[in-house]
Amino acid sequence: MPRTCLSNWTKIIWVALGLSTVAHAQEPPLPPCTLASYRAAAVPDVAKSWPIVARNAFDESGIAHPSLLISLLIAIESGGGASCLSAYLVDDLIRSPDGAITGRVVPTNRDHPVFFGDKIVVDPQMIIDWRYAESTNGPRYGDFQGRSLLNKTELEALGFSPDAMPPHWK
Numbered sequence: 143m144p145r146t147c148l149s150n151w152t153k154i155i156w157v158a159l160g161l162s163t164v165a166h167a168q169e170p171p172l173p174p175c176t177l178a179s180y181r182a183a184a185v186p187d188v189a190k191s192w193p194i195v196a197r198n199a200f201d202e203s204g205i206a207h208p209s210l211l212i213s214l215l216i217a218i219e220s221g222g223g224a225s226c227l228s229a230y231l232v233d234d235l236i237r238s239p240d241g242a243i244t245g246r247v248v249p250t251n252r253d254h255p256v257f258f259g260d261k262i263v264v265d266p267q268m269i270i271d272w273r274y275a276e277s278t279n280g281p282r283y284g285d286f287q288g289r290s291l292l293n294k295t296e297l298e299a300l301g302f303s304p305d306a307m308p309p310h311w312k
Contacts, residue, residue: 185270187286191307192266198311199274206235213271229270283308
């Protein structure tokens, strides 16, 4: 059975990122492991664009294009057993007939003990970025965090599309 990302903490993360929402008073805060790793400016663009990605990047059988990766907040235990949220890449995305999306946590070289390779249920509210390319040498779309860090010349050199979304998806 796929794990579920901790969507109960979504409102708290929005507050931690400086976005407007109201946290439930009875929920204890689950802090980001490293707040600097989240680019709050990109989150509204990701939230607005994700439904378009979900409609277009999956085939009729629910399999995502192999280049689609999402950056998802996942609850982990950091040093001393404290829980926090950290961003991890998720690939091998599959959409079920009811619209639920599952994916596989991509292994990294981080120290955090995470369930690498496990299938998890994706809560769209926990997606903080996505990236996509229609072909190996084609332009790169999404990657709002990368776009926020690079200038136009650097983006072009790295193969980013001038627009974050493929034009035929609009």
